[in-house]
Amino acid sequence: DTGVSQNPRHKITKRGQNVTFRCDPISEHNRLYWYRQTLGQGPEFLTYFQNEAQLEKSRLLSDRFSAERPKGSFSTLEIQRTEQGDSAMYLCASSLSLGGETQYFGPGTRLLVL
Amino acid sequence: AQTVTQSQPEMSVQEAETVTLSCTYDTSESDYYLFWYKQPPSRQMILVIRQEAYKQQNATENRFSVNFQKAAKSFSLKISDSQLGDAAMYFCAYRSAGATNKLIFGTGTLLAVQP
Numbered sequence: 289d290t291g292v293s294q295n296p297r298h299k300i301t302k303r304g305q306n307v308t309f310r311c312d313p314i315s316e317h318n319r320l321y322w323y324r325q326t327l328g329q330g331p332e333f334l335t336y337f338q339n340e341a342q343l344e345k346s347r348l349l350s351d352r353f354s355a356e357r358p359k360g361s362f363s364t365l366e367i368q369r370t371e372q373g374d375s376a377m378y379l380c381a382s383s384l385s386l387g388g389e390t391q392y393f394g395p396g397t398r399l400l401v402l
Numbered sequence: 403a404q405t406v407t408q409s410q411p412e413m414s415v416q417e418a419e420t421v422t423l424s425c426t427y428d429t430s431e432s433d434y435y436l437f438w439y440k441q442p443p444s445r446q447m448i449l450v451i452r453q454e455a456y457k458q459q460n461a462t463e464n465r466f467s468v469n470f471q472k473a474a475k476s477f478s479l480k481i482s483d484s485q486l487g488d489a490a491m492y493f494c495a496y497r498s499a500g501a502t503n504k505l506i507f508g509t510g511t512l513l514a515v516q517p
Contacts, residue, residue, distance in 0.1 A: 319503065
């Protein structure tokens with residue numbers, strides 16, 4: 289049973305560049321979540337999908353952020369025109385669509401914007 | 403809006419001893435779920451234990467147990483017979499039973515286990 293995987297694990301970019309992260313959920317999970325975690329803080333919710341539909345977005349998800357899950361399987365999170373404040377760990381989680389279902393997290397992508 | 407507070411930024415425990423991590427939350431909802439997640443250094447977050455608010459019985463998973471006090475909005479985690487591998491950041495999280503599926507996390511407690 290493979291868990292949630294994320295690629296790349298680390299990304300260093302220059303301010304103003306675009307970056308894209310990928311998340312592959314646990315295969316039978318139809319829900320997929322993105323969170324952002326800054327140093328010394330707990331993860332903060334960004335957005336979530338049920339199958340290919342994006343059902344909820346946080347106000348943290350500015351216009352420079354876009355997430356997709358085109359076929360209801362893997363998801364991508366793109367950040368355009370990166371800023372230094374975007375430096376964080378980006379976590380992906382997946383779950384089944386049951387009541388109170390547990391979310392299983394991937395290892396995260398650590399982004400550093402120079 | 404719901405909030406989760408972990409007032410202990412760091413805790414330390416001797417190997418084989420017991421430690422309790424505190425968590426309080428604020429909500430106006432009556433139905434929700436509470437979780438404790440463990441995040442070891444440079445490793446992914448894993449679920450330790452979960453509690454449904456409608457259940458009066460406190461959840462237990464091997465050496466891990468919770469003290470869920472709904473009226474007080476308190477959800478503490480007790481780790482018995484602490485092991486070196488328990489050293490990690492521990493996050494308390496809240497999830498509504500309503501339409502939203504997002505987890506709301508506290509700021510975490512860094513647990514050190516002394517040999």
